[in-house]
Every structure is written in C-alpha cells, then in structure tokens.
Amino acid sequence: MFRRTTVYSLYTKNSSGFSYPTQELPTADYNQLINLTFSFSVLNLVCNESSPMLLVLVHSSPKNFAKRKTIRDTWGKNEENVKILFMLGTVNSSDLQRSLEEENRLHNDFVQGNFLDTYRNITYKHVMVFKYVIYHCPQAKYILKTDDDVFVNMPMMKTFLSIDLSPYGANKLLFCTPRKHKKVLRTYRSKWRVSFAEYPNRNYPTYCPGWNLLYSPDVIFALYKEAQKAEYFWIDDIHITGTLAEKIHIIHTDIEPLVISREDLRYVVDDFTYNITKPFLYGRANLEEKQIRALWKFVTTHSMPKTVFEDVL
Template identity: 55%
Template sequence: MYLLRRFKFYTLIRKYAYRLLKMFDKKLWPTIIYTVILFGLCVTVWQLRTDSDHVTEYSAIQYNVYTTNTTGYSYPLQTLPHDDYHRLINLKNFTFTIFNNPCNESNPTLLILVHSNPKNFEKRKIVRETWGKNTPQVKVLFIIGLVKIRRLKMQLQKENEEFGDLIQGSFYDAYRNMTYKHVMVLKYAIYHCPQAKYILKTDDDVFVNMPLMLNFLNLDLSPFGGSRMIFCTLRKNSPAMRSWRSKWRVSFKEYPDKVYPPYCPGWAIIYSPDVVFELYREAQKTDYFWIDDVHITGTLVAKIHLSHVNIDSLVLDRKEQTDALHQPSRCNRTFLYGAPNMNNREIKALWECVKTREVHVSLLKYIT
C-alpha cells in the first residue's frame, strides 16, 4: 500500500512538471538561464557580505572595548536573590558599617575604589592631595574592613567625618579577607554608584595619571561607557605556590590546579559596569578563595568568557619612574600608572611631574 501511494505521488509530479515545461516557449530559455545566473550572483554576494559581517563581529569581540559602549546601562538587580544586598559571598547579615555616597545625584565618568589598610592614614592623605581628588567626573572612595583596636576605630571615625570618603564592610580587615574586600567593591559600584561609566579598583600605594586617564576614557573609549571590558597588567602561567615559606601558599584542597588562569594583579584594574555585574553575580554564588586577584579576575573572568586587555606598556617601570622623578623633562613618557608599591614621596613628585603635561594623546596604540 505504501509503495503504491509513493508511485502515484511521483507520477503526479512528473505529469505537472511536463505540463509546466510545455508552457514555456523555447525563446524563454535564455531568459531563464540569465535569471538563474543572476540569482546565483546575488546569493554569492549575500554570502560574502555575511562572511564579512562575521569577521567584523569577531573583530568587535576582540576589540569591542574600543568600538562599543553601554549607553544607559543599568544593573539588572532584579536577577539577584532578594537577600543579596545583605550577603557577601558566604557572609550573612553583611552591612556597610561606614558608608558614604558621593555618587548621589551625579553622573561620574569614573568611580575609583581604593583598597586601603585602615592604618594607612598618611597614604590616603597623599592620594587625596594628588591624583585622587573628588570632582564631578571622578569619585574616589577608600575601602576598608573592621578593626579591633578601639583607638583606631575612633581615628577612622574622625577621618570619615573630615573627608567623607571611607567605605567599611562588616568583616575584619585581614590578609585572607581580601576577596571580601574586592567583592565589596563590586557590590558598592552596583548598588550605590550605578551611574559611573567605568570603575577603577586600585590600592593606596599606586599613582594614577588622572589627566591622561580621563582623556583615555572619554576620547579613546567613550564618555558613555564601555562594555565587556577589563584592563589590567595581565599575568599568565603563574604557578600556584605550595612552599610553606611563601605567604601566597595555597593547599591542593584550596586550589588543586598547578597553574592559575590568566589574571590581573589587583593594584590597578579598570572594569566596565556590565563586567562588574557579571563578576559580582558569579562571586556571590562561588566558593570563597582568598587570593582575590586570581579568584575574581582569573577564575571568574574565565567563567564569563571574557578576555583581558593587557596594559603593561602603560605602566612605568622602576627605572623610568626614577628618571622621571629626577629629571622632570623625561616625564613625557606616556603612561597611566606609576610602578606598583610607591611611597608617598614618589607619588607626590610624580603628580607634580604630570599635572600640567599635555594629555591630548591617544593610548590605543600602546595597548596589546
């Protein structure tokens, strides 16, 4: 029965095909041939255009920090758990024990959140007096944890009353709590400064070439913000330290792999807001690992399938920094950051060196 139905179907098809062919005059065949050729050419052009679009799209993925922005980006807080604000990774009942909100009713280009040891009063003072001034475009806050010494608590309260730029979380400021501190940076940006177009996480012994930084963000990138962006001094193939003599020692239970994923040393990282949110969301549901650089900018960055942009070439090395400090005429070297772990004198001197320099220069050619 099945074979009979198939035979009747094919017979019907041949019948109508023969009638259709008889309808065409022989003179029409050249027209048909030309039409087929034209159709083939159109398909080829369309395919080439599609392939070109794929190449362009791939290039945009590789270099989208230069070509895209998140104008009007808003953090999708509704996708977070209802108790998210009062939770920090595995800490319940989290709160900001010292809080300031300079972003209120403003639209800063850059939010800078500076990791600081609570005892580093002088370092914070130097940052405020040099590159870290609060302006309409730039909001600077210092991130600290709880302290046990009563005298130090009183000093911090007094400092905050005077400057209004401390953010303290409800965990103790300790070496193994640095991941809490870093995730608190992301939490603060999301909940309390969503207007910021870029977020810089840095340390209190770092020098930021602020005039050139603003030029870079507003002109090289976009005054409206970037997307899928993380700029840092990238580190690759770093081994997990197992020696008991190393302060960076991790056990196999803490981290079983031999080598860390590519990651950013935490002293200077620029994030776009969407990346801040994606990393924060992952951190909130991922097991705690105390080396924040590796955990957040390595493991979690890999989870969200993001590529780092390496800016090593925009950091002064020690020799260049020494030359610039002793010979101001050599301060023309294009850079975003001084060498890591600077002392107060070096930060002050480098600020004097750069604050009046020409900043209208593109940095894109320096980025790898």
C-alpha cells in the same frame, strides 16, 4: 604603544548604556557577601547627586593614614566627573576605629564593611567594591579598582576615557596587566602559600594583579553574580579576575604599555631634567609616598600626548 582592540565595545551618545539587572539577584542579596551576612559599617554615597564618568575604589589597609593622605593630596581629588572612595574592613582596635571615624568625618570618603580587614579577607573587600557599585553608584561609566600604594595619572586617565574610549561608557571591558602561567606557591615561607585543598591545580589561570583593574559595568555585574555564589578563595586577584573571569569568558585587555617604565619612574623621582613623552596611566605597584608625590608633580607640570592610541580606528 597601546592599540585599540575589538574585545570591548564603546557606547555613543545615542546608546542606552548598561542597566544593572538587579532583579536577577536573590532578594536578600544586599545583606549577603559571598558566605557572610553583610552590612556596610560606613557608607558614603558619593554618586547620589552626580553621574561620574569614573568611580575609583581604593583598597586601603585601615592603618594606612599617610597613604590615603598622599592620594588625597595628589591624584585622588574628588570632582564632578570623578569620585574616589577608600574601601576598608573592620578593625579590632577601638582606638583605631575612632581614628578612622574621625578621618571619615573630615573627608567623607570611606566605605567600610563588617568583615575583619585582613589579607585573608581581601576577596570580601573586592566583592564589596562590586556591591557598592551595583547598589550605590550604578550610573558610573567606568570603575577603577586600585590600591593605596598606586599612582593614577588622573589627567591622562580622564583624557583616555573621554577621548580614546568614550565618555558614555563601554561594554565587555576589563583593562589590566595580565599574568599568565603563574605557579601556585606551596612553600610555608610564603605569605601567599596555598594548600592543595584550597587550590589543587599546579598553575593559576590568567589573572590580573588587583592594582589597576578598569571595569565596565557589565563586567562588574557578571563577576559579582559569580562571586556571590562561588566557594570563597582568599586571593582576590586570582579568584575574581582569573577563575571567575575564565568561567564566564571575560577577556582581559593588556594595558602594560600604559604603566610607566621603571627607568622613567626613576628619572621622575630623582628629578632629572628629562621629559617623558610616552603616555602612561599608572605608576607601578607598591610605590612609596614620595614617589607618588613626585609623579603628581611631574604630570601637573609637563604636557602629555592627547591620545594613547597608536591607531585610532
């Protein structure tokens, strides 16, 4: 079971909360994205008339229309206290761009930056997530960065944030599933090959896979400041939650116990007569659409524990 730690602190009703010190940023920061001149090509301002407890920013490949629909049909419904946006880069195809614009006209849930949407540009997208939060949704208490093949148990997530944590937010919080002592891939057969010139060390620092990153605002701002002035490295998980987080002494809180087990996932998807009593916040990474829909059906038809903490201190 997941346990409360003292790595982070929680705000109360009487706390002033975190205010982004944007005066610390360069004057031209808004139009800079690491080493690019930047602008938002598509910008939906979902926080203008609300102060969401949770802002969810989903990395999505432009061509993944069906995956975005699955999320909208299941866990990704916008409501007063939770806002969800899909984060995209630009595309080379005018037909694809027109389709994206039509999708956005229907749903108003895109943020698109002026960099090409490729896997070598994922770090730009991750830092764009930070930029959007800082400049366009500073009132969000928590920020979840995830991917379009992930299931978020939104009913449990809202309970977790408001009861197990605090509806008023937190400080020094980075919840994820850390990876330690991972070797740098050098083989030419790997999509994720990194040359010695790009990264000379044998192992990466401890980092978090990017599909379940729950941030507090102060961590967003600290990582953003570092990312904006650091040399570009294209594997965003390693660069942002590993190298930069280590540099500024951000500590990861491991929430692996709150990811559904492979066995439980199989039971749910196969629709066995089986009730999962262990609370979970996330399905696993790289889920198929049918798995996401099965998980949503399960969490909306079964009762779950009221708390995920074994000990409430």
